[in-house]
Amino acid sequence: MSNSTASSKKSVLWDWLTTVDHKKIGIMYFFGGLFFFTIAGIEAMLMRIQLMFPEMGFLGEQTYNELLTMHGTTMLFLAAMPLFFGFMNFVMPLQIGARDVAFPFINSLGLWLFIFGGIILNISMLAGGAPDAGWTAYAPLSTTSPGNGVDFYVMGLQVAGAGTLMSAINFLVTIVNMRAPGMSMMRMPLFTWTTFVTSMLILFAFPALTIGLLLLMMDRVFGGAFFDTAMGGNVVIYQHIFWIFGHPEVYILILPAFGIFSEIISTFAKKRLFGYSAMVFATMIIGFLGFMVWAHHMFTVGMGPVANAIFAVATMAIAVPTGIKIFNWLLTLWGGRISFTVANLFALAFIPSFVLGGVTGVQLAMSAADYQFHDTYFVVAHFHYVIIGGSVFGIFAGTFYWWPKMFGYRLSESLGKWFFWLFLIGFHLTFFIQHFLGLIGMPRRVASYLDGQGFNEMNFISSMGAFLMAVAFILLVINVLISRKNTDNVQDPWDGRTLEWATTSPVQEYNFAQTPLIRDLDALWYEKMSGNGKMKAAEPLDEIHMPNGSILPIFIALGLSIAAFGVIYSAWFVIGAGLLLTFAMMFIRSIKEDHGYHIPVSEIKKDKGEG
Amino acid sequence: MAADHAIERQSLPPDPQKATLEGRNKYLGFWFFLGGETVLFGTLFGTFLGLRSSTEGGPTAQDLFHLDLVFIMTMILLTSSLTSVFAVINMKRGNHKKLILWMAGTVILGAAFLGFEIYEFVVYYNYGLGFTVSAFASSFYTLVGTHGAHVAFGVGWITTLLIRYRKGGITLSNAPKFYTAVLYWHFIDVVWVFIFTVVYLLGVGG
Ligand code: HEM
Ligand SMILES: [Cu+2]
Numbered sequence: 079m080s081n082s083t084a085s086s087k088k089s090v091l092w093d094w095l096t097t098v099d100h101k102k103i104g105i106m107y108f109f110g111g112l113f114f115f116t117i118a119g120i121e122a123m124l125m126r127i128q129l130m131f132p133e134m135g136f137l138g139e140q141t142y143n144e145l146l147t148m149h150g151t152t153m154l155f156l157a158a159m160p161l162f163f164g165f166m167n168f169v170m171p172l173q174i175g176a177r178d179v180a181f182p183f184i185n186s187l188g189l190w191l192f193i194f195g196g197i198i199l200n201i202s203m204l205a206g207g208a209p210d211a212g213w214t215a216y217a218p219l220s221t222t223s224p225g226n227g228v229d230f231y232v233m234g235l236q237v238a239g240a241g242t243l244m245s246a247i248n249f250l251v252t253i254v255n256m257r258a259p260g261m262s263m264m265r266m267p268l269f270t271w272t273t274f275v276t277s278m279l280i281l282f283a284f285p286a287l288t289i290g291l292l293l294l295m296m297d298r299v300f301g302g303a304f305f306d307t308a309m310g311g312n313v314v315i316y317q318h319i320f321w322i323f324g325h326p327e328v329y330i331l332i333l334p335a336f337g338i339f340s341e342i343i344s345t346f347a348k349k350r351l352f353g354y355s356a357m358v359f360a361t362m363i364i365g366f367l368g369f370m371v372w373a374h375h376m377f378t379v380g381m382g383p384v385a386n387a388i389f390a391v392a393t394m395a396i397a398v399p400t401g402i403k404i405f406n407w408l409l410t411l412w413g414g415r416i417s418f419t420v421a422n423l424f425a426l427a428f429i430p431s432f433v434l435g436g437v438t439g440v441q442l443a444m445s446a447a448d449y450q451f452h453d454t455y456f457v458v459a460h461f462h463y464v465i466i467g468g469s470v471f472g473i474f475a476g477t478f479y480w481w482p483k484m485f486g487y488r489l490s491e492s493l494g495k496w497f498f499w500l501f502l503i504g505f506h507l508t509f510f511i512q513h514f515l516g517l518i519g520m521p522r523r524v525a526s527y528l529d530g531q532g533f534n535e536m537n538f539i540s541s542m543g544a545f546l547m548a549v550a551f552i553l554l555v556i557n558v559l560i561s562r563k564n565t566d567n568v569q570d571p572w573d574g575r576t577l578e579w580a581t582t583s584p585v586q587e588y589n590f591a592q593t594p595l596i597r598d599l600d601a602l603w604y605e606k607m608s609g610n611g612k613m614k615a616a617e618p619l620d621e622i623h624m625p626n627g628s629i630l631p632i633f634i635a636l637g638l639s640i641a642a643f644g645v646i647y648s649a650w651f652v653i654g655a656g657l658l659l660t661f662a663m664m665f666i667r668s669i670k671e672d673h674g675y676h677i678p679v680s681e682i683k684k685d686k687g688e689g
Numbered sequence: 690m691a692a693d694h695a696i697e698r699q700s701l702p703p704d705p706q707k708a709t710l711e712g713r714n715k716y717l718g719f720w721f722f723l724g725g726e727t728v729l730f731g732t733l734f735g736t737f738l739g740l741r742s743s744t745e746g747g748p749t750a751q752d753l754f755h756l757d758l759v760f761i762m763t764m765i766l767l768t769s770s771l772t773s774v775f776a777v778i779n780m781k782r783g784n785h786k787k788l789i790l791w792m793a794g795t796v797i798l799g800a801a802f803l804g805f806e807i808y809e810f811v812v813y814y815n816y817g818l819g820f821t822v823s824a825f826a827s828s829f830y831t832l833v834g835t836h837g838a839h840v841a842f843g844v845g846w847i848t849t850l851l852i853r854y855r856k857g858g859i860t861l862s863n864a865p866k867f868y869t870a871v872l873y874w875h876f877i878d879v880v881w882v883f884i885f886t887v888v889y890l891l892g893v894g895g
Contacts, residue, residue: 180714180718181714181718243725247718247721247722247725248718250717250718250721251714251717251718251721254717255710255713255714255717256710256714281721281724281725281728282724282725282728283728284725285725285726285728285729285732286728286729286732288729289729289732289733289736290732292831293736293831296820296827296831297827300820300821301820301821302820302821302827302831303745303821303822303823303824303826303827304736304740304824304827304828306824308745309743309745309821309822309823309824309827310740310743310744310745310823310824310825311740311743311824311827312739312740312743312824315735315736315739315740318735319732319735319736322732661845665849668849668850668853668866669849669852669853671862
């Protein structure tokens with residue numbers, strides 16, 4: 079019955095291409111995200127070099143527009159979200175004591191759709207022109223943009239977005255149905271909670287994006303009239319649809335970071351998270367309000383003072399649950415025995431940085447004032463403060479925190495501290511000054527500026543800060559490469575509180591030999607304080623059922639990508655062939671019965687060192 | 690592995706679609722999926738409502754829509770929901786043959802609906818309502834066409850199930866598959882009821 083030994087005969091590459099193990103999928107999400115983060119970072123550096131001096135001739139205007147669009151799109155969809163998905167995939171099932179996710183096959187499909195979507199988007203640069211209409215792709219700028227650039231944007235995001243939606247459903251079902259005995263919802267670690275709420279946001283926001291992209295595609299490829307005013311179209315509809323998706327998207331990017339900080343702050347303050355239930359509640363309220371405020375991106379579109387006022391007030395309301403969270407983190411730190419690891423340094427630096435971004439957010443929410451700020455560098459400064467000071471700091475914190483669990487070695491703390499300080503200083507140098515650039519009138523999304531407008535010095539300083547961040551990032555890469563021998567003390571290096579630290583590092587494919595019994599919040603900490611430091615088992619040792627790997631997800635994703643290229647180049651035959659491949663693979667999947675395999679008790683005992 | 694073998698009628702639990710963890714996962718996951726689909730169609734409806742009077746000199750809803758045809762289509766689709774309900778009732782009773790029969794009826798009615806829809810689109814096209822004629826035309830075809838694509842997908846899906854499970858019996862592994870397919874089918878029926886009201890009745894009534 080068991081063929082677990084058969085898998086060891088296959089090559090390592092085949093193993094990774096066909097895996098349905100949530101931990102390997104998490105690692106692939108992580109490296110995919112890191113790869114695109116690097117690309118988008120290079121695009122940012124090119125833009126900052128162009129803006130270093132007035133009237134620079136380094137990049138042309140068209141190139142700048144393309145870099146701007148690719149930087150924003152890549153950072154949001156192909157770097158930040160996949161990096162969080164990496165952590166969610168790897169850590170969340172461990173945190174709830176599950177053997178696996180609910181749909182391992184669909185998990186792998188989601189990964190490959192993200193990778194293929196990213197490839198489609200980036201191939202545009204080789205295929206004669208990247209998208210150039212900004213990450214928002216506002217119509218009619220996007221519908222009239224010549225060439226195929228925007229088509230690549232539309233189809234790349236459509237493919238990647240389908241994968242995102244599937245993963246979100248997978249996370250939701252896993253959390254609801256697969257928690258270990260005793261793990262009630264109100265005992266779930268905060269990172270699991272934010273994964274849950276984030277997945278809800280994806281579930282209800284991404285279909286709106288799907289439609290927005292569909293309508294763009296209809297207009298561009300099939301001659302539709304949605305956004306063609308001469309034919310009765312209406313471009314404001316696009317803005318509404320885009321931001322009904324787009325505003326929740328920023329919470330999709332920040333809530334997981336909140337979860338990571340909650341774990342890290344309580345671990346390194348050696349205290350239970352202050353106000354746990356308030357934190358859970360605040361997360362849900364932020365998630366809900368995230369859907370109510372989209373039109374604050376459209377104050378200047380002419381909705382009228384009443385609508386503007388309503389959306390302004392709704393927006394400011396989000397500051398309340400966010401403030402609750404900030405105070406709870408501070409109160410967790412209060413009186414704690416704080417250790418200043420790199421992970422915790424990022425968490426601590428996050429608090430003031432994010433508060434600054436929140437304050438400018440409330441300023442932007444004052445609709446009358448927004449007429450002044452709109453489309454200036456003030457906005458650029460604001461969103462980079464929340465997105466870097468929040469999401470990216472969260473990703474770096476999570477990287478240092480979970481690295482030993484994911485990869486079986488610890489990153490160097492001393493090199494990590496260099497990385498932290500250089501990045502922190504570079505970040506504030508780059509973006510703080512941009513508030514003032516915006517206030518004195520420098521517009522965003524411009525490829526250059528004239529001499530003598532008072533913009534020169536501040537732009538130069540901003541670019542210097544960007545160089546510091548780039549140097550810091552190189553230090554992180556070096557750290558990853560040279561720390562590989564730090565393999566001692568990796569199972570529980572931080573004296574952790576939650577379940578992922580109760581299993582071995584690297585984690586065996588079945589996560590837990592026996593499903594753990596959860597007796598309190600911070601389950602592992604509870605056992606450390608009142609038990610023998612080990613989780614109690616909720617079941618006898620028995621053979622474990624595992625799903626088989628499959629190559630089908632790659633081919634399903636490939637088929638959809640071929641169809642996407644067919645749409646981009648309006649080739650019906652190619653669209654048909656791609657869809658045929660996809661549906662044929664889905665048909666095989668549903669016709670073929672696949673029962674997986676069992677890992678025998680003897681092998682589990684051998685892993686435990688008891689065999 | 691026991692799940693694979695046909696289970697005797699008396700040993701099948703009352704809700705076979707929810708008896709295993711796998712079944713429960715499918716069931717719950719599918720409800721979440723339908724939540725997302727609701728947003729998808731909601732967005733399309735919103736767009737249609739915003740553009741439905743932007744006919745720009747092209748054919749209008751009053752020029753085109755024949756309520757008798759659409760009424761027949763509605764009846765066909767509602768009947769297909771009913772047949773799928775009978776299928777589920779028989780599934781819970783452990784009657785495999787009747788399950789397959791009622792599901793096959795559902796597929797046939799769904800295909801008939803699609804045939805009528807294609808006919809309808811051809812008639813409108815010949816009357817001058819091309820996809821590119823006006824914002825109304827684009828939003829009409831996109832909304833109704835997306836629904837039609839869902840029907841087509843459902844027909845293909847259920848047909849696959851029928852081929853795969855034409856023999857054997859009801860098991861704990863195929864019961865959730867039939868059950869989710871039926872949920873999906875009800876969902877596209879409900880969407881059609883909204884289309885009937887918002888697109889056709891409001892369109893003719895002004
Ligand atoms: C790490 C250093 C970064 C630098 C130096 C940087 C630099 C820039 C620059 C120069 C622009 C163009 C501003 C304009 O012309 O209006 C920009 C836009 C943008 N950036 Fe960044 N950025 C960085 C990181 C990030 C990250 C981490 C994200 C998101 C996760 C991000 C998201 C965006 C977005 C969404 C836009 C707007 C694009 C658009 O308007 O279409 N950036 N950034
Ligand atoms: Cu917003």
